[in-house]
Amino acid sequence: MSKFNRRDFLKVIGAGGIAAGAGSLWLPLNAQAKTGGRVVVIGGGFGGATCANYIRRFDPSVEVTLIEPKKEFITCPFSNTVLAGIYNMDYITQNYEGLEKNRGVKMVHDTVKSIDPAGKKVTLKGGSSLTYDRLVVSPGISFRWDTIEGASEATAKVMPHAWKAGEQTTLLQKQLQAMKDGGTFIIAVPQKPFRAPPAPYERASLVAYYLSKNKPKSKVLVIDSGDSNEELPVFKAAWEELYPKMIEWVKGSEQGEIHKADAKAMTLTGRSGASYKGDVINLIPTQKAGDIAQSSGLAGKDGWCAVDPETFESKVHKNVHVIGDACIAGDMPKTGHSASSQGKICAAAVVSALRGEKMPSDFTYTESIYSLLEPAYAISSAGVYRLKSGRITRVSGGVSDVDASKKTRVKESKFARGWYKGITTDAFAKS
Ligand SMILES: Cc1cc2nc3c(=O)[nH]c(=O)nc-3n(C[C@H](O)[C@H](O)[C@H](O)COP(=O)(O)OP(=O)(O)OC[C@H]3O[C@@H](n4cnc5c(N)ncnc54)[C@H](O)[C@@H]3O)c2cc1C
Incomplete structure (x- = not known):
């Protein structure tokens, strides 16, 4: 892996607002061309909203319909700050006005029930159907309830996952606020791959932030199903500094990897037989691609969808x-x-395909993720990826230094807010 100049990278992606979401995609698409064609996008989250937006930016002659059941999208990024009472739900709520008014994306608030790839058609729960030339599917995740005995959608009302932001976030927040001082808040981290790898540790930090201010005799227990996460050593060092003795981390290979949940007794059982009792239990289940990806056959046996890494075509x-x-x-x-x-690379692939042109290649994929540990203290990780032997491969990247100064942590907390503003402005076409 080539040496990563972290300071320079953060200058671009951290402080840069819109650049945080823009990645590094500069396309030689012919803005004069009148391609036409009809694209349907399923899911108005980060992937789907960005893709719908960029198809219209690259070629306004393409008709784009975005299908999303909710009128407002509540983001998981920054939802842990809502749990901790730092921000409220308004801060993490986005709408689709920008996509409609600024980009001319047609919004349909419904759920796709089925996909007919041969007939190039999707059918909606509401009964209508839409045809397409190209379909983009970005449904996020669903849960593998079957991997934990006793876990189900119903159990999640008692032991919330809060891994899809909204009602579940509010429920977990209420439970945290109602917990007695001296109580135990358990976070059960699922097996990989899962959405937002450092987010369980960010959650542990911000729950501890809330508890240290309101119920200082309480404890946070992180039961990990794995042993490795590149940000974990930085979190652990920061926990010692910010919340000494409040957060306990249980290693996956020893006692973690939950296989049984008892919502009545409020206990979790690890594979080794160890039992954990909590006053609040945040049980984050193992994950797979969203339901529509399963029912349409897009997902494989492992639960995820195999794609061409250059075009994201299934x-x-x-x-x-x-x-x-x-x-x-x-x-x-x-x-x-x-x-x-x-979403941006896929938008370019879709427009190129509609034009019968070859997809521009040799591009760079980027991502970064910030984690707040208290309002003015953050760490981050970032990666730059290129196609190597037909695989999206990390070529550069890094994590915040374990011994960075307090000044750097404060700076990163500002970058985190800049990142959030930038990516939501960009994805939801707010300008
Ligand atoms: C606590 C937490 C913190 C996080 N923090 C960060 C962070 O700081 N930075 C970061 O980059 N990422 C973060 N993430 C991860 C991020 O939220 C996800 O990776 C991201 O939302 C994935 O985008 P997506 O488009 O794949 O799915 P989503 O954003 O979940 O969007 C999927 C959309 O599809 C819709 N949908 C599903 N099925 C259908 C259907 N059949 N018909 C129509 N619509 C459908 C859903 O309603 C949903 O709106 C965090 C996640 C969590 C849980």
């Missing part, structure tokens, strides 16, 4: 592209920034 169905958390994107982690970066 390896199963022609003229259908899968981006974001749902797809297998080599070394790229499942993050909003990755989904957005993929």
Whole structure:
């Protein structure tokens, strides 16, 4: 891996607002061409919103319909700050006005029930159907309830995952606020791959931030199903500094990897038989691509969607592209920034395909993720990826230094907010 000049990289992606979401995609597309054609995008999250937006930016003659059940999109990024009472739900709520008014994307608020790849058609829950020349699928994740005995959608009302932001975030926040001083807040980290690898540790930090201010005798127990995460050593060092003795981390290979949940007794059981009792239990289940990717056959046995890494076209169905958390994107982690970066590359691929042109290649994929540990203290990781032997491969990247100064942590917390503003402005076409 080539040496990463972290300071220079952060200058570009951290402080740069829109550049945070823009990745490094500069396309030689002919702005005069009148391609026409019809594209349907499923899912108005980071991947789908960005892709719909950029198809229209690259070629306004293409008709783009974005199908998303919700009128407002609540982002997972910064949702841990809502749990901790630093921000409220308004801060993490986005709407689709910019995509409609500034880009001319047609919004349909419904859920796609089925995809007919041969007939190039999607059918909606509401009963109508839409035809397409190209389909982009960005449905995010769903949960593998079957990997934990006793876990289900119903259990999640008692032991919330809060891994899709919205109701679940509010529920977990209420439980945290109602917890007695001296209580135990458990976070069960799922097996990889899962959405936002450092986010469970960010959550542990911000829950500890809340507890240290409001219920200082309490404890956060992080039960990890794995042993390795590149940010973990930086988190652990920061926990010692910010929340001494409040956060305990249980190593996956020893007692972690939860296989049983008892919502009545409020216990989790690890594979080794160890039992954990919590006053609040944040059980984050193992994940797979969103339901529509499963029912349409886009996902394989492993639960994720195999794609051509240059165009994100599905390896199963022609003229259908899968981006974001749902797809297998080599070394790229499942993050909003990755989904957005993929959305732009996919937009270029879709426009090129509609024009019958060859997709421009040799581009760079980028992503970064910030984690707040208290309002003015953040760390980050970032990666730059290129295609190598047909695989998206990390060629450069890094994590915040374990012994960085307090000044650097404060600076990174400002970059984190700049990143959020930049990526949401960009993805949801706010300007
Ligand atoms: C606590 C937490 C913190 C995070 N923090 C960060 C961070 O700081 N930075 C970062 O980059 N990432 C972060 N992430 C990860 C990020 O949220 C996801 O990686 C990102 O949302 C993935 O984008 P996506 O487009 O694949 O899916 P999503 O953004 O989840 O969008 C999927 C959309 O598809 C819609 N949908 C699903 N099925 C259908 C259907 N059948 N028909 C129509 N619509 C459908 C859903 O309603 C949803 O709106 C965090 C995640 C968590 C849980």
